[in-house]
Structures are given as C-alpha cells and as structure tokens.
Amino acid sequence: MTLCLILPKIKNNMQKRTLGKTGWEISVIGLGSIKLPLISRKECEILLNTAIDGGINFVDTADCYGDSEEKIGLALERRRKEFYLCTKIDERDGIGVRKKLERCLRRLRTDWIDLILFHDLRGSEYDPIFHTGGLETLERARKQGKILEIGISIHNSLPMMRKAIESGVFSVLMVAYSAFDEDRLAADLLPMAHRMGVGLVAMKPLAGGRLAESPSLPGHKGFIRGESLAQVSIRYVLSNQNITCAIPGMTGLYELDENLQVGRQARELTMEEIKALMECVGEAGKGFCRSCGYCLPCPEGIPIPDIFRFESYHDRYNLKEWAREQYQSLGVHADACSGCEQCMEHCPYGVAIPEKLKLAHRILY
Ligand code: SF4
Ligand code: SF4
Known part of the structure; x- marks a missing residue:
C-alpha cells in the first residue's frame, strides 16, 4: 500500500441511501474487508480511519476473513459510533452461532454488532437455520442488544434468495452483484427485495477483482472520462437504485480514493458508456465463472x-x-x-x- 499518498481534504459529500426497513442511512460505498489479511495492522489502521474520515459509514467483514475482524477492532474501537458494522458467520445451528457471535464481538472489540448475516448459504443450508437454533440464537442476541439486525448472504441460488426475501425474517440480503450479473438479478429479484423493505448490499461489485484489472494507477488516463474500469463498474452497480451500497474490497489508499470519488460525485452513466462497459465486460468475462448456477444440476452432484x-x-x-x-x-x-x-x-x-x-x-x- 502506498502509505505516502495523502488524500486531499475534500468536503465530505458522500452519497447515502436507506438500507431497507432498518432505516439506516448508509454510504453508497462501504468498505469490504476480505483483503485486509493481505496488509499490515498499521496499513489497516490508516486505511480504515481514512475511509471513515472520507464519509464511509458501513464496514463489512466476516468471521472467516482471516484476521480482518481483529484488524477492524484494533483500528476502529474508539470510533465505533461513527459507522455501521456488519459481520457474517458460517454457522447454522444454535451452539455454533452463539460461539461465533461471542468471538466476533471479542475480535471486533465492541459491545454490539449492527448487522450480522448468515454467511454464504448454499445447497440445503437454508432450512437448518430455522430448525437447529441458529436464527433463534440471533433473535435472542438481538433482544440482549448484542446485535441490531439480522441478514443473509447468498451467492448463487436464486430460489433461495427469493425464499429469504419472502420470509420477512431478514432485514438485509447481501448478493454478489456486478456488471457481470446484470441479467440474472436485476430484472426480478432486486426490485422485489426493495419493494419488501429488504436492504440490498452488493458484494463483489468488481467481480472479485476481475473488473479492476485494467490499469488503475496514478497517471493512467482512465477507461471512460478519466475514470478507471473499477470506478465505472461501481457506478454501474449503483445505477441500480434498488442497491443501497456496494462494498468493494480495498487494501490501499489509492483504491479507497477512487471509490470515494465514485461515492461523492454521483453521475449517471450514458448509454455510450454503458455500451463501452458491456463490451469490456464481455472481453473480461470470457471463461470467467459468475456463480450463476446455470450449469446445475450436474449429474454427479458436483457444486x-x-x-x-x-x-x-x-x-x-x-x-x-x-x-x-x-x-x-x-x-x-x-x-x-x-x-x-x-x-x-x-x-x-x-x-x-x-x-x-x-x-x-x-x-x-
Ligand atoms: S460455470 Fe458457467 S454456468 Fe456454471 S456457475 Fe459458472 S458461469 Fe454460471
Ligand atoms: S460430470 Fe463434470 S462435465 Fe459432467 S456435468 Fe458434472 S461437472 Fe460437468
């Protein structure tokens, strides 16, 4: 990470949207922390504090993201009231959920977590959260004030997403959504979630980094109107008004600065720009798995x-x-x-x- 880069003091005019029925006003750019294990504690401290100073008020992590929770806890313990904290747990049953929740609270150095998600539900994992105590445990934790809201993250099962939205149980649905996923989710599921008051957070807005691989460095003239492919791709995600917030993973101040610019300077992409993006996505997407699940079921049962x-x-x-x-x-x-x-x-x-x-x-x- 380029620690010597000093971000200019720009007036904080970060755009915000309401996160479904939670009513929270969330910055359209959230901080995704899956890549924090790749950088040092000191670098994290600078990155996270600069992000909060820059107007980001939604920080997303997960129990399984290496030491990401610890680094967030260390860096932001004293600023806990300045942002919404979201984490995710892989457990589904009551005992597992309780243990993981306690560990999350400890590692994040906080008394409460704003939003906790059942993480990465797949296959037959949906029903057990209702029948083996996982949901009940989180509801109890909510009454105790340890968490405020319960959500769910699902990567590729559209029927499961539909069920989760219709259940009325979850305040937030986190979905993998990027320019690659345009046709799959946008037409039906996202408007439905929005209508039903389920907040939508877009993880992987750069398709796991696939849309950030064009030159995106100081001095680069940019993909469109001086902006990098990553910036245009995030603008594209946010052009879907059903999405509250995109959470690109970040490791450095340059990436953060690019993302902040997107969040602060809202603009609609023109038809020509969308066309250019789609051509680029077509090229970048050749042979790239989008987790759409169209290839299933495999006769051998391979997920x-x-x-x-x-x-x-x-x-x-x-x-x-x-x-x-x-x-x-x-x-x-x-x-x-x-x-x-x-x-x-x-x-x-x-x-x-x-x-x-x-x-x-x-x-x-
Ligand atoms: S392999 Fe192809 S069909 Fe299967 S999930 Fe990936 S992109 Fe979709
Ligand atoms: S067995 Fe192999 S080749 Fe056949 S559908 Fe399953 S994954 Fe595809």
Whole structure:
C-alpha cells in the first residue's frame, strides 16, 4: 500500500441511501474487508480511519476473513459510533452461532454488532437455520442488544434468495452483484427485495477483482472520462437504485480514493458508456465463472460454482485455509467429474468447466 499518498481534504459529500426497513442511512460505498489479511495492522489502521474520515459509514467483514475482524477492532474501537458494522458467520445451528457471535464481538472489540448475516448459504443450508437454533440464537442476541439486525448472504441460488426475501425474517440480503450479473438479478429479484423493505448490499461489485484489472494507477488516463474500469463498474452497480451500497474490497489508499470519488460525485452513466462497459465486460468475462448456477444440476452432484468460488478465495484473497476447509467439507468433490460436458451446454459464459474443476481439485484438496 502506498502509505505516502495523502488524500486531499475534500468536503465530505458522500452519497447515502436507506438500507431497507432498518432505516439506516448508509454510504453508497462501504468498505469490504476480505483483503485486509493481505496488509499490515498499521496499513489497516490508516486505511480504515481514512475511509471513515472520507464519509464511509458501513464496514463489512466476516468471521472467516482471516484476521480482518481483529484488524477492524484494533483500528476502529474508539470510533465505533461513527459507522455501521456488519459481520457474517458460517454457522447454522444454535451452539455454533452463539460461539461465533461471542468471538466476533471479542475480535471486533465492541459491545454490539449492527448487522450480522448468515454467511454464504448454499445447497440445503437454508432450512437448518430455522430448525437447529441458529436464527433463534440471533433473535435472542438481538433482544440482549448484542446485535441490531439480522441478514443473509447468498451467492448463487436464486430460489433461495427469493425464499429469504419472502420470509420477512431478514432485514438485509447481501448478493454478489456486478456488471457481470446484470441479467440474472436485476430484472426480478432486486426490485422485489426493495419493494419488501429488504436492504440490498452488493458484494463483489468488481467481480472479485476481475473488473479492476485494467490499469488503475496514478497517471493512467482512465477507461471512460478519466475514470478507471473499477470506478465505472461501481457506478454501474449503483445505477441500480434498488442497491443501497456496494462494498468493494480495498487494501490501499489509492483504491479507497477512487471509490470515494465514485461515492461523492454521483453521475449517471450514458448509454455510450454503458455500451463501452458491456463490451469490456464481455472481453473480461470470457471463461470467467459468475456463480450463476446455470450449469446445475450436474449429474454427479458436483457444486460447480461453489468450487470455483473457493478456488478464487484461495487464489485472489489468500484465504487458503478457509477455502480448503470449505472444499474438503463438500459432500462431492471435483474429482467426481465424468467429463460428460453436459454442464458446458448450459454455461452461457464459455467456462471450460471440467478442465477448471481438475485444476481446482489439485489446489484445494
Ligand atoms: S462435465 Fe463434470 S461437472 Fe460437468 S456435468 Fe459432467 S460430470 Fe458434472
Ligand atoms: S460455470 Fe458457467 S454456468 Fe456454471 S456457475 Fe459458472 S458461469 Fe454460471
């Protein structure tokens, strides 16, 4: 991280939107912390404090993001009332949820968490949160003032997202949403969530960094109107008014500054700009798994998008141990692939699924 970069003191005119029925006014740019394990404590302290000074008031983390919770706790303990804190837990049952919640509170050095999410629900994990005590435990914690709101994050199951919205139980739904996901979620699910007062937070607005890989450095002339591909991509996500907040992962002040500019200077993308972005997305997206799930079901029961996601957590975010654990806990692994290629007929994005599965298995097993 470039520590010597001093951000200019700009008047804080960060745009805000209301987070569903919570009524909270949230900055349209939140701080995603999946990459905090990649930087030092000192760098985190500078990054996080500069983010809060810059008008960001939503900080997102997860129990499984390495030492991210500890770093946030250390950096922002004294500023706890200046931002909404969101974390996520992988447990589904009462005992597991209680233990994890206590650990989150300890690591984050706080008496309360504003928003806690059941993290990354997949397969048959939805019903157990209702029947094995997970939800009940969080509701009890809410009555005790340890948490204020309960939400859920779902990566690729549209039926599960629909169920969660319709349940009326969750205040917030966190979805992976970027220019890559335009057609999948925008038409139906996002407006429905918005209508029902479920706040929508867009994780992976840069598709796990895929939309940030064009030159985005000081001196670079930019992708459109002097802005980087990352900035235009976040503008695109925020142009969907159903989304309250996008939470790009950040590790440095340059990225933060770019994101703050987007949040402070709202502007609509023109049709020409959207067209240019879509062309670029088409190029960047060749062979890239969007977690859409169109390739499912696989006759061997392989959870294809989950495996590719674990691979990307392993490679891009350096969450190696967590990614391996998640992979190894799957009931069916990538080596069950028979090579029938049925999945490839359904993948609209040209992912070489059997080949990529072999690679993922080598890395994760
Ligand atoms: S090629 Fe492999 S992953 Fe794809 S459907 Fe066949 S068995 Fe499943
Ligand atoms: S492999 Fe293709 S169809 Fe399957 S989840 Fe990824 S992008 Fe979607």
